[in-house]
Amino acid sequence: MHGAGNDFVMIDTISQRIKLRPRDIRRIADRRRGVGCDQVLLVEPPGQPEADFRYRIFNADGSEAGQCGNGARCFARFVRHRRLTHLTTMVVEAGSSLMTLRLRENHEVEVDMGAPLFTPADIPFRRAETAPEYELTAAGETLRVGVLSMGNPHAVLRVNDVNDGSLERLGEAIRSHEDFPEETNAGFLEVVDRTHVRLRVFERGVGETEACGSGACAAVVYGRRMGWLDDRVTVELTGGKLHIQWQGDDSSVLMTGPTAISFEGTIRL
Numbered sequence: 333m334h335g336a337g338n339d340f341v342m343i344d345t346i347s348q349r350i351k352l353r354p355r356d357i358r359r360i361a362d363r364r365r366g367v368g369c370d371q372v373l374l375v376e377p378p379g380q381p382e383a384d385f386r387y388r389i390f391n392a393d394g395s396e397a398g399q400c401g402n403g404a405r406c407f408a409r410f411v412r413h414r415r416l417t418h419l420t421t422m423v424v425e426a427g428s429s430l431m432t433l434r435l436r437e438n439h440e441v442e443v444d445m446g447a448p449l450f451t452p453a454d455i456p457f458r459r460a461e462t463a464p465e466y467e468l469t470a471a472g473e474t475l476r477v478g479v480l481s482m483g484n485p486h487a488v489l490r491v492n493d494v495n496d497g498s499l500e501r502l503g504e505a506i507r508s509h510e511d512f513p514e515e516t517n518a519g520f521l522e523v524v525d526r527t528h529v530r531l532r533v534f535e536r537g538v539g540e541t542e543a544c545g546s547g548a549c550a551a552v553v554y555g556r557r558m559g560w561l562d563d564r565v566t567v568e569l570t571g572g573k574l575h576i577q578w579q580g581d582d583s584s585v586l587m588t589g590p591t592a593i594s595f596e597g598t599i600r601l
């Protein structure tokens with residue numbers, strides 16, 4: 333499946349009891365020796381009564397992540413398509429948060445991504461104070477970045493043009509920066525106007541993806557906090573467009589975007 337070009341192998345572990353090790357994830361995600369994807373997503377039974385499902389996210393390098401926005405939309409499409417539920421609105425556990433997923437027309441899905449987290453310890457980010465923007469030195473350059481969590485860490489750098497080479501020059505250095513004890517996703521944000529931005533994301537555990545749902549949310553939250561953006565923003569990514577809404581403070585971020593089923597099959601490990 334894919335959400336705006338961010339592609340996934342989605343596995344139903346409810347109807348089939350399987351255990352996957354990090355090396356199995358890497359093998360599945362390998363675009364030459366396996367199926368090939370940015371993330372492997374598992375559909376599991378819920379761990380708490382308020383949830384309908386549990387959703388686990390593994391990057392192509394085998395690392396587990398606490399959030400995947402594009403994957404959440406594809407998750408909702410998948411569980412309906414595979415008749416694991418008849419719900420069109422469902423509550424899903426991801427990491428430590430509960431998300432509400434709503435199926436819309438033409439296979440679009442709206443995700444309540446929860447409220448962003450700004451406290452450095454929650455991101456995690458090695459800073460004592462919370463701020464809308466931080467100074468960060470990476471690859472010998474001193475940068476101003478927005479840093480926050482959508483259930484996973486994001487560092488967002490505003491650029492004049494997403495294709496100015498900043499991602500190629502700085503993506504890896506920000507992703508692996510020592511001030512991020514669990515690494516981070518690195519977003520490169522071009523503000524077109526108050527309701528339209530372009531974004532490229534160098535993702536933790538993968539590298540650049542065609543789209544990053546949690547990254548789109550983080551970029552809009554940062555841009556709105558800095559006064560550059562309104563409450564409703566269209567985020568144009570390499571693989572497609574996402575629509576993000578955020579009213580500020582501790583309100584939830586809402587993301588709406590496309591889903592697609594690329595193929596179905598059986599994997600032999």
Ligand SMILES: N[C@H](CCC[C@H](N)C(=O)O)C(=O)O
Pocket residue numbers: 338370371389391396397398399400401402403484485517535536537538541543544545546547
């Ligand atoms: N690479 C991310 C997980 C996937 C996020 C992205 N694919 C999305 O749509 O949010 C991380 O390690 O936090």
